[in-house]
Amino acid sequence: MHHDSLHALLVKEKLSLTRPRRIIFDLLLHKDPQSMQVLISRAANKVDRATIYRTIELFERLGIVHRLNIGWKYKIELSDLFVGHHHHFHCNQCGATHTLQANPMLETMIDTVAAKENFSPRSHQLEIHGLCGQCAGQPA
Ligand SMILES: [Zn+2]
Ligand SMILES: [Zn+2]
Structure with missing residues (x-):
């Protein structure tokens, strides 16, 4: 169900649900907000660092993820569309x-x-x- 909404959001932008996009989405699903550092270590061996940054940037632009500013750092979580x-x-x-x-x-x-x-x-x-x-x- 979550993947259907993700897919729909990407298709609207003429983008596809690539493997890295799906992996990164799954790493965020049902989790408390995570720092990029944590995300990168959890995605190790599956998605490289540059792809993670690019994907999060894209997800943020499409309203799929939400950036929480905590002091001068930030954490990433799925947006209200997915988690309420x-x-x-x-x-x-x-x-x-x-x-x-x-x-x-x-x-x-x-x-x-x-x-x-x-x-x-x-x-x-x-x-x-x-x-x-x-x-x-x-x-x-
Ligand atoms: Zn504490
Ligand atoms: Zn509120």
């Missing part, structure tokens, strides 16, 4: 990024806040930073 709308928690200490469960109340609240100021929100990003459970339990 959600938010993240970033740990300042170990650098882990966790996907938070969707919360309809939070979504309504964000829209209400914007609507009060006469805005019609189409999208938003909300990232929470702090310490994950593991890091909070350890003395710094």
Whole structure:
């Protein structure tokens, strides 16, 4: 089902679902956001580094993936088209990024806040930073 949507998005741009594109997509599927470094190491022996960068760039342009800016670094995840709308928690200490469960109340609240100021929100990003459970339990 996910591959059908991916295929449809590529065909619309007259592109095909090549093997590297499929491999990279699969590496992102059902995963928390990943850094390029992690992606490259997971794709090792299957897709070379330059192809990974090119593919992520293409995916980003087509709205297949989403880039999360975390300080001056970034991580990549599949866009809301594939995983549904959600938010993240970033740990300042170990650098882990966790996907938070969707919360309809939070979504309504964000829209209400914007609507009060006469805005019609189409999208938003909300990232929470702090310490994950593991890091909070350890003395710094
Ligand atoms: Zn942590
Ligand atoms: Zn939201």
